[in-house]
Amino acid sequence: MTPHVVCGGLSFAEAPVELRERIAFQPGDIPVALSAMKDEMQLREVVLVSTCNRVEYFGATDSPERAAERWPLFLKNYHVLEPGIRLPSFHYSDESCVAHLFEVAAGLRSMVVGETEIFGQVKNAYEIALKHGATGKWMNRLFQSSFAAAKAVRTHTGITRGSVSVGSVAVELSEKIFGELDGRTVMVIGAGDTSEKTARSLKSRGVTSIMVANRTHERAEHLARELDGRAIRWDEWEQSAASVDIIISSTSAPHYVLTREKLERMLKVREPRPLFLIDLAVPRDFEPAVNLLDDVFLYDIDDLQSIAQRHIDERHAELEHGREILKPHVGRFCTWAQRQQEIERLGQLDPNRFPGGKSA
């Protein structure tokens, strides 16, 4: 019997969130689950990756069919699911399994293609398994190879390039305009959901001061508390705006809140430096002509959404390129795996001459 690398699981592609949330593992439960999987699924080695988008195992076993057959049973037993529940799990072995892990680690199989969080999640899953003695030469080699492969894809493709949500596009633009966001000041006009998310994203990247203005002052105070900022009265916003770097607006006003004429007056009393205007309102709050003024950069909701969509499209266009880059990495691992299988086979025939066969 020679070992094979195998994997299986359920991701967003196969299972809806209602099902994924029922089979997800808490980080603290994973060591116990690893031990149970080794026993129940007859795995020599195992790593369990459990994120909000996927629950997948990777293992080394002498019997891939057995592992695939036992995986749904393990999930049902572990999570105490009803016996008749359908678990649309996939299963791969050997080269397909290797290619799958490499693609997962590189973000090619993510819901948002190219997202880098999955790399950390895979790495974390491997480290937990390593720490609890669930890995051996097969999983160690497989996961180390997957990290190198994922890095190669990130370096040589545009798969991680560009932000893919309105908030992250706004942050990316802010960083291109100002460089560092540390010490920058943001003003939020109107208390919309998207403007709150955008302000939060900016804050997470270093913005230190946030002002909130709303026609209903109580709502401004509430949002200011949420953002750890400061509420200002509606009739003060124009005066305060002269000192800020970024203005996010999402009022329900039927007319322009900020016209070119009004902004020109504001800019005269302001030290010349960039002003980033993010207009998330429909109808729009900022007169489009303000973008013609020097050092003023205006983006409305359509601009931000179309940039995010373009980035998503560009990432999808890079998928094939990414897979091409992975091919030699997959090939190298498979060559190594075949050699190991051969050593084990020979070791079973002649243990004295091929001791490596006994170690696995």
Place this chain on the structure above:
Amino acid sequence: MVDRYWLIAATVVYLGSAAWGAFALGARRATSTPWNDSVLLIGFILNSIFLYERGKALGQCPLTNLFEVVAFINWSLVLTYLAIGPVYRMSILGAFTAPLVFLLNFLALVVPVDVPVSPHHLGWTLEAHAALTLIGFGMLGVAALAGLMYLIQEHQVKRRSLDNWFYSLPAMGRLETVHRLVLKWAFLLFSIGMLFGFFIPRQTAFDWVKVFWSAFVWLVYAVILLAPRLVHMSRKKAAWLSVTGYIFLLLTFWGINSLSQDHRFNNPVPAPSNPAPLATRHQEVFP
């Protein structure tokens, strides 16, 4: 002269660096590779050897004709980049510096401006005046390139065209910081160099053509430096002024020196046995 080969070698290396920069930008590859900085460093060393050899042959600072002046300005340009680019992690500035230094060196090599002049002692004030001002010129070139990169990035963000340039170029804030920093040092050296010009021993009246031109250039850069705090000027306009100011400087440098009594390029002294009188001794030293 044999020393020209060092400058030819430096020019070929600069061309290689420029080609790599263009390829990297086109192919969406990061130009921030130590490799490209190393290539520019090799070009800089070759450029330095040329200046050293020429200086040794002349027995003074090699600033006696337009050819040497251009090589000296380029030396300063590359030195400024090598000092600032790696520190501010702005290797792409090297991709902009390399084509400029290649072009200037190439023109200096193909146009017959390497006219030998008779050896004579210039005096330390004249050498300091010329060297400091020309180092300042070179640094102003790097500032102009940072300004140009700022304008390209500003255009990308303004027009919402987030294409390759948007990702390849650094943030406008960082470009503005580098632009201003280089400009400050360049302005300081340029000003000190100009100041030395007033202390050069002379028997004739001031060279007013060159004085007015220099004062104009000095004023342009003073205005950029005073913006935005004391002069209400947008960052975009400051970058424009820096770029156009440098283009003006490059285009008029030869012409204005030709008109100038004390800075003329094309009046070599052919006979070493017949030394020029004091009034014309520094005719061959620029700027």
